[in-house]
Amino acid sequence: MKTVVEQTRQTIPGLEEFCSQKTDEQIPFFSRDGRLFDIIYGQQFDREFLDQLCHLADLIRQLARTKTGSRQLRSLLEHKRAMLYFVQPSTRTFLSFLNACHLLGMKVSESRETSTSSEVKGESAEDTLCTFASYVDLIISRHPEAGFAQKAAWVLNNTERPVPVINGGSGPDQHPTQALLDIYTLQREFRSIGGLDGKKIAMVGDLKRGRTVRSLSYLMKNYRDVTIYYVAPNEFRMKSDITSFLEKQGIPYHESDDFESVMPEVDAIYMTRVQNEYGGGPEDEPTDYPDFHFKAEHLSLIQPHCSIMHPLPRRYEIDVLVDQDPRAAYWRQERNGMWIRAALIAYIFGQEQEVFSEFK
Template sequence: MAAFPLAHVIESQQFDRDLLDLVFQTADTLKADLSGPRRFSKALNGKIMASLFYEPSTRTRFSFESAMLRLGGTVITTENAREFSSAAKGESLADSTRIMNGYADVIVMRHNEAGSAARAAEISGIPVINAGDGAGQHPTQALLDMYTIADAFSGITGLKIAMVGDLRYGRTVRSLSYLLTKYEDTEIIFVSPPVCKMEGDIKAYLDKYNVPWHEETDLDSIVPEVDCIYMTRIQKERFHDPEDYRIAAGKYILTQERANRMKPEAIIMHPLPRVDEIPKSVDDNPRARYFEQAQNGLYIRMALLYLLLNKDDGGPVR
């Protein structure tokens, strides 16, 4: 099997079916190894990951750092690079990237500006992984989302998936939409307030790959028919108009009653953090997969780090 072909992980469009299978197979192996012989506990011994986060993060940052440590690597990190790195002194992203190239073997970057990871990758001699760039993309979240869906349904073909909430600014649903085009007979339903509708570029991309989609404003009407409801938070920090946020906030709440109207085998996902869109009472519902989804971030990010930093090995670990 060919070696991992990517120099950087910047956007979901980089992944085709073969590459997705490679990442998922590697994640399966590393997941099993954590509770088994620990053959890969020193796989990245001597490697350093620079965790460069210009926006707050809990799951993404800690899962990446945990992934690196569990593979035997080490981490250098800053909690909020906009305030606690030289960016606060006016240092450019390009200069910060060049500096990190001298300190680390891989850069994991979250930034408030869309396209920032791509700009960093253009000048970086070491791998750059996009951990979220503003309202742009979040490819590793999309990978763990697909991994979660594949595990729940033993495959991803023939599924109807509803994306609910902030679709305009939600980088997770944008990235997931790109990946869903890789699978047959998938249908997407966008459920959002008018001020948060999915942008036209995603709709055009779905049309290009013949993925059926339509828009709804009534959550109740689609609850019984979908295989997966992917809830998202209304992101106050992304709104430029406070009135738009007021209109959208609290619009869609997946109550226990609504969750119980879903198919028995259907699943509920959320990239987290949540506010009020999924009450805590739903956590014990057998359809709830969002904590498992977050845990899957560890395995997917372990796989990506392993594949990016062990290119000579070729193929998934066995």
């Protein structure tokens, strides 16, 4: 009766098939009743959604300024509980989501280590997700594995009690809420000059592997007359999947390795660092590219309204001396992440009208 067996864990019927589908085929699955239910891909966002969310974020930050307003904010979702499931370390995204939840009155559980989980007892990742979902109303996940978030959303949408999933970063490619905060920052920095439409945006640094600049490029299709300037060393040029996409969408872009010549041309400069944590190869050497740094002396080269952005953390790409300049937008950008994530969570639970009604 006792048999030493080579166990193969069964997978949930339909899961593998779903995971093998293309992004476009998967996307409809993450909506319910014409609204986004799970937030997995940047491709889920259209202009109407982005505009609505930015507006909602503006109203939320305005409410948070007063004690009464912040009490109204907390009353929105004080009956809901969230789970932050962060398998991959991420101070910034974690704190940003946590405080977004706190702003809305949500109680938060967290799992930041695999070692405290039941995986040591041989539980499948799917069962672990279902366990988390048993206790909460929203799962926000961050995972080193590409495809994790869509798998999680599929599993949790197919239970007796579906629970929405927000992708807080999965693998090298998708980080949709970072894209949201970048869009929100651009719109907000340009709010007195007509918003993002018609602007020229430089993206600088490791464009090949940087998921923020890749996502941001995709989202430009939602805005009119935007021009992109890709500024990178030759080995870190933007990949052809993105440039092909831009060509199809009719979005003009320029490529250059001469950062200083681009500086006076643009309305925003989006700096990125070299991503040592991904993959091997010769680009992982402890080298740096000082020609792709933004230094204090460059402040005199850029336009008076030009916004300097960075997804952070920075290493040496931007001089700390630049921080004092009002055009240095990266710290505001970071805090915008909290507001736009609060807006996103409020949206997921259908609370927009509640927020709007506070201003009537």
